[in-house]
Amino acid sequence: MSRELSLAEIFQLGYYWETKILLTGVKLDVFSALDGRPKTAGEVAGRIGAHEPTLSLLLNALVAMKLMNHAENRYGNSSIAEKHLVRNSPQYIGHLLMLHDAEWNNWGRLEETIRTGERSVDRHVFETDPELGGNVLAVLDRIGKQSGPEFAKRLQLNGQVRMLDLGGGAGTNAIAFCHVYPELTATVFDLPATLRLTEKTVKEAGLESRIALRAGNFNQDGLGGPYDVVLMSDILHYQTFESNEALVGKVFAHLAPGGRLIIKDRFLDEAGTGPAWTTAFAVHILVNTQQGGCFKTAEAMRWMSKAGFTAVTELEKTAVVQGVKA
Numbered sequence: 001m002s003r004e005l006s007l008a009e010i011f012q013l014g015y016y017w018e019t020k021i022l023l024t025g026v027k028l029d030v031f032s033a034l035d036g037r038p039k040t041a042g043e044v045a046g047r048i049g050a051h052e053p054t055l056s057l058l059l060n061a062l063v064a065m066k067l068m069n070h071a072e073n074r075y076g077n078s079s080i081a082e083k084h085l086v087r088n089s090p091q092y093i094g095h096l097l098m099l100h101d102a103e104w105n106n107w108g109r110l111e112e113t114i115r116t117g118e119r120s121v122d123r124h125v126f127e128t129d130p131e132l133g134g135n136v137l138a139v140l141d142r143i144g145k146q147s148g149p150e151f152a153k154r155l156q157l158n159g160q161v162r163m164l165d166l167g168g169g170a171g172t173n174a175i176a177f178c179h180v181y182p183e184l185t186a187t188v189f190d191l192p193a194t195l196r197l198t199e200k201t202v203k204e205a206g207l208e209s210r211i212a213l214r215a216g217n218f219n220q221d222g223l224g225g226p227y228d229v230v231l232m233s234d235i236l237h238y239q240t241f242e243s244n245e246a247l248v249g250k251v252f253a254h255l256a257p258g259g260r261l262i263i264k265d266r267f268l269d270e271a272g273t274g275p276a277w278t279t280a281f282a283v284h285i286l287v288n289t290q291q292g293g294c295f296k297t298a299e300a301m302r303w304m305s306k307a308g309f310t311a312v313t314e315l316e317k318t319a320v321v322q323g324v325k326a
């Protein structure tokens with residue numbers, strides 16, 4: 001049995017001040033303003049266009065949060081902030097934090113959403129701000145690069161596999177699979193706007209001859225093929241139960257006999273109370289999307305069985321399920 005929370009931990013859970021201080025610091029780009037050498041609050045205010053005495057309060061809190069240091073009346077970035085929060089750093093992750101900031105007002109409507117059951121947004125922020133969407137995908141691509149090859153290896157593919165990476169985003173998985181399996185060729189299917197980024201990442205990886213890009217809406221357009229492997233990674237939680245069921249059925253028709261569908265997502269367990277991160281993610285999807293949701297592993301497995309897949313298996317708990325087209 002896990003232990004009870006302490007009162008201090010309950011207070012900590014309800015305490016979001018530091019979150020908003022960090023997000024605002026990133027939005028104002030104070031870390032980039034400090035790039036290179038420590039500066040006074042006045043110099044930073046001049047660079048970002050802010051009110052100096054007010055900005056000092058924010059900077060002081062960022063010092064206390066260990067994201068900055070302060071000496072001789074000058075502020076400087078801590079080494080972790082310099083690496084990840086300065087815009088021209090190759091390891092900048094600020095776009096992901098700016099996505100949280102862009103969703104801030106939606107969270108303010110959570111109470112109303114829970115009372116009425118009505119969603120408060122009619123479009124995801126990626127649709128209202130495609131540039132932010134592209135930048136966030138680029139950050140996720142950089143993070144995903146670390147785990148992609150291990151995931152590819154665990155699937156133990158063989159030979160000249162034709163893979164479809166459906167809603168493949170920046171092509172993170174397709175690229176990782178090509179690196180792990182030298183004979184594999186892939187198609188990344190995604191919306192035209194997203195494929196502009198994919199074109200860049202595929203080119204940077206030198207894989208233009210093995211990765212094709214196919215633009216379209218996977219709910220409406222043909223998917224090409226036939227394929228030996230279709231991967232659906234992190235696409236289902238933006239859609240309804242019914243669209244997902246239909247999409248899994250559609251994928252079945254685009255697979256060659258013996259082909260497999262692999263769904264990698266953030267599934268809830270049977271009770272819906274775990275994994276912990278996913279239970280909070282389900283609320284995030286509720287307030288920030290028009291119709292998305294987190295589904296249970298068993299629901300994804302039922303979509304597969306209904307579509308005609310056999311040997312439907314949960315390969316990784318609440319993370320990866322697979323079905324085979326016999």
Ligand SMILES: C[S@@+](CC[C@H](N)C(=O)[O-])C[C@H]1O[C@@H](n2cnc3c(N)ncnc32)[C@H](O)[C@@H]1O
Nearest residue numbers: 167168169190191194216217218219233234235
């Ligand atoms: C969270 S990203 C996942 C990207 C990638 N599969 C991964 O695991 O890193 C969701 C992707 O689905 C794409 N997408 C969303 N709706 C789509 C649709 N109707 N048709 C095609 N792609 C879509 C988005 O453009 C985005 O690239």
